[in-house]
Amino acid sequence: xxxxxxxxxxxxxxxxxxxxxxxxxxxxxxxxxxxxxxxxxxxxxxxxxxxxxxxxxxxxxxxxxxxxxxxxxxxxxxxxxxxxxxxxxxxxxxxxxxxxxxxxxxxxxxxxxxxxxxxxxxxxxxxxxxxxxxxxxxxxxxxxxxxxxxxxxxxxxxxxxxxxxxxxxxxxxxxxxxxxxxxxxxxxxxxxxxxxxxxxxxxxxxxxxxxxxxxxxxxxxxxxxxxxxxxxxxxxxxxxxxxxxxxxxxxxxxxxxxxxxxxxxxxxxxxxxxxxxxxxxxxxxxxxxxxxxxxxxxxxxxxxxxxxxxxxxxxx
Amino acid sequence: xxxxxxxxxxxxxxxxxxxxxxxxxxxxxxxxxxxxxxxxxxxxxxxxxxxxxxxxxxxxxxxxxxxxxxxxxxxxxxxxxxxxxxxxxxxxxxxxxxxxxxxxxxxxxxxxxxxxxxxxxxxxxxxxxxxxxxxxxxxxxxxxxxxxxxxxxxxxxxxxxxxxxxxxxxxxxxxxxxxxxxxxxxxxxxxxxxxxxxxxxxxxxxxxxxxxxxxxxxxxxxxxxxxxxxxxxxxxxxxxxxxxxxxxxxxxxxxxxxxxxxxxxxxxxx
Ligand SMILES: Cc1cc2nc3c(=O)[nH]c(=O)nc-3n(C[C@H](O)[C@H](O)[C@H](O)COP(=O)(O)OP(=O)(O)OC[C@H]3O[C@@H](n4cnc5c(N)ncnc54)[C@H](O)[C@@H]3O)c2cc1C
Ligand SMILES: Nc1ncnc2c1ncn2[C@@H]1O[C@H](COP(=O)(O)O)[C@@H](O)[C@H]1O
Numbered sequence: 001x002x003x004x005x006x007x008x009x010x011x012x013x014x015x016x017x018x019x020x021x022x023x024x025x026x027x028x029x030x031x032x033x034x035x036x037x038x039x040x041x042x043x044x045x046x047x048x049x050x051x052x053x054x055x056x057x058x059x060x061x062x063x064x065x066x067x068x069x070x071x072x073x074x075x076x077x078x079x080x081x082x083x084x085x086x087x088x089x090x091x092x093x094x095x096x097x098x099x100x101x102x103x104x105x106x107x108x109x110x111x112x113x114x115x116x117x118x119x120x121x122x123x124x125x126x127x128x129x130x131x132x133x134x135x136x137x138x139x140x141x142x143x144x145x146x147x148x149x150x151x152x153x154x155x156x157x158x159x160x161x162x163x164x165x166x167x168x169x170x171x172x173x174x175x176x177x178x179x180x181x182x183x184x185x186x187x188x189x190x191x192x193x194x195x196x197x198x199x200x201x202x203x204x205x206x207x208x209x210x211x212x213x214x215x216x217x218x219x220x221x222x223x224x225x226x227x228x229x230x231x232x233x234x235x236x237x238x239x240x241x242x243x244x245x246x247x248x249x250x251x252x253x254x255x256x257x258x259x260x261x262x263x264x265x266x267x268x269x270x271x272x273x274x275x276x277x278x279x280x281x282x283x284x285x286x287x288x289x290x291x292x293x294x295x296x297x298x299x300x301x302x303x304x305x306x307x308x309x310x311x312x313x314x315x316x
Numbered sequence: 317x318x319x320x321x322x323x324x325x326x327x328x329x330x331x332x333x334x335x336x337x338x339x340x341x342x343x344x345x346x347x348x349x350x351x352x353x354x355x356x357x358x359x360x361x362x363x364x365x366x367x368x369x370x371x372x373x374x375x376x377x378x379x380x381x382x383x384x385x386x387x388x389x390x391x392x393x394x395x396x397x398x399x400x401x402x403x404x405x406x407x408x409x410x411x412x413x414x415x416x417x418x419x420x421x422x423x424x425x426x427x428x429x430x431x432x433x434x435x436x437x438x439x440x441x442x443x444x445x446x447x448x449x450x451x452x453x454x455x456x457x458x459x460x461x462x463x464x465x466x467x468x469x470x471x472x473x474x475x476x477x478x479x480x481x482x483x484x485x486x487x488x489x490x491x492x493x494x495x496x497x498x499x500x501x502x503x504x505x506x507x508x509x510x511x512x513x514x515x516x517x518x519x520x521x522x523x524x525x526x527x528x529x530x531x532x533x534x535x536x537x538x539x540x541x542x543x544x545x546x547x548x549x550x551x552x553x554x555x556x557x558x559x560x561x562x563x564x565x566x567x568x569x570x571x572x573x574x575x576x577x578x579x580x581x582x583x584x585x586x
């Protein structure tokens with residue numbers, strides 16, 4: 001059976017959902033193997049076993065996280081060679097894509113990003129041109145590197161024994177020619193779901209006029225994440241992390257509620273693959289209404305709080 | 317390294333995102349007829365110009381070289397960069413480059429950068445955060461790997477002191493500061509600056525600037541190494557997504573919030 005190597009970056013005491021999804025996908029494609037950068041706790045080791053991982057590759061160097069991606073990619077490439085894997089799976093975060101990019105060069109392997117599903121013959125499916133096309137792509141090299149989007153796989157553990165550990169050296173050249181991380185400040189978590197994983201996103205634009213409270217009220221009533229247009233993040237009303245669009249995040253939630261956003265092409269690029277779109281905008285000619293399943297011409301400052309209160313009322 | 321900088325800015329000629337974009341042909345390649353300089357590369361060009369100007373600009377010997385790989389029309393991206401302020405331009409063009417994926421593109425760009433560097437070391441390669449057609453962000457990382465240079469990607473600020481580069485790079489969970497020794501490959505986000513527009517003086521001045529055209533042979537590559545034959549991925553099918561259609565639109569007369577919740581309930585989204 002083909003070996004499928006899953007890259008797991010600096011796990012804490014348990015695996016992230018995206019790692020669990022990659023491991024589930026790996027099971028369906030062949031024999032899962034894991035490459036773990038950073039510390040490997042006993043709990044994570046057992047959890048990897050429960051996804052059918054028989055062998056875990058770790059790095060003989062504790063400095064991987066101190067540099068911008070190059071050593072992680074060099075480690076992953078070495079792990080792929082050591083384990084005999086033919087497929088490498090990485091999460092689809094900006095850093096994940098860069099690790100995949102460099103691993104691909106080291107392994108002479110084709111890289112496909114933004115993958116949403118993989119066929120039995122290795123064909124990968126994704127959407128391109130801001131969601132206006134869906135494509136199927138294949139690699140022509142002996143090895144394949146894929147970055148797979150979150151929420152595209154239903155997690156399933158199969159049970160299994162304790163995996164063995166294999167240690168590989170990290171090529172020294174990957175440290176000498178890498179950028180060093182000299183400071184790192186953690187950001188405070190909002191307590192809301194991650195924007196890219198959320199089932200519901202409520203996003204605000206210039207129309208919120210400095211006050212995101214109506215957006216947050218509705219997001220919290222729906223258990224959703226808060227998003228924003230670039231006009232709102234540029235104004236400093238909310239962190240850039242919340243930006244949806246071409247230069248922000250791409251989201252495909254079940255429900256996207258756009259409020260006070262005109263619907264510029266760069267905003268649509270990040271949200272038009274949502275299943276259902278609701279738009280609230282006081283201008284009936286706003287282009288966002290062209291893509292909305294349900295549109296409300298009105299003031300978000302009255303419509304959103306009313307909707308949030310109504311949801312709370314129905315939930316009792 | 318002296319006080320001056322030799323910077324290469326990678327500028328891509330891409331289909332304008334303001335119009336509908338189409339994939340067609342046996343390789344499912346993009347129609348490039350309505351193309352412009354990728355707007356995300358304007359941030360890289362602006363960053364280069366600011367670094368150069370802080371050191372006295374072209375007059376003091378700083379170089380900002382706009383490099384684009386693409387068909388004949390990609391010369392327009394180079395020309396636009398010269399109008400905005402680049403000091404010279406390089407257009408890498410060859411029929412066999414058509415259909416290159418990120419691996420082949422980074423191979424060709426790396427060879428072009430080495431070719432330019434043969435006449436004096438390049439201190440910095442600046443790129444956009446992503447191309448607006450490929451949207452993969454693979455090229456800058458692959459270029460750094462191929463050139464064996466430090467990679468500083470998604471920089472939202474950038475400073476150079478002597479041969480040390482300092483940048484900020486944000487992820488969802490952390491804000492980080494990174495440091496590297498020149499030469500380096502740096503990609504910048506749209507948070508880094510406000511790109512300038514070409515002005516009349518710039519448009520006139522651009523006419524006197526040099527554009528060098530390079531072929532594959534000039535950079536020492538063989539046609540089998542690039543294009544579709546040199547690519548490691550192929551697009552086997554491409555289907556346009558059915559366009560979204562407008563649904564029901566109502567005007568608020570006092571109870572639109574309740575109607576919104578009715579809609580959610582009807583779609584089982586509560
Ligand atoms: C290189 C580049 C990259 C970009 N990347 C992104 C990106 O990633 N994401 C992004 O979003 N944009 C991006 N943009 C910007 C984009 O072009 C638009 O400028 C931006 O999306 C506009 O934001 P907005 O809709 O909030 O503001 P506006 O276009 O000003 O629209 C505000 C809307 O709010 C409505 N409104 C005002 N008051 C109210 C109220 N009380 N109640 C209800 N409605 C109200 C108005 O009718 C209007 O439609 C990018 C642009 C460039 C050049
Ligand atoms: N054909 C090209 N010519 C010049 N620069 C390019 C080309 N392709 C990619 N780049 C650069 O690489 C960046 C990222 O592109 P991509 O990896 O395709 O998303 C772009 O913003 C450009 O700066």
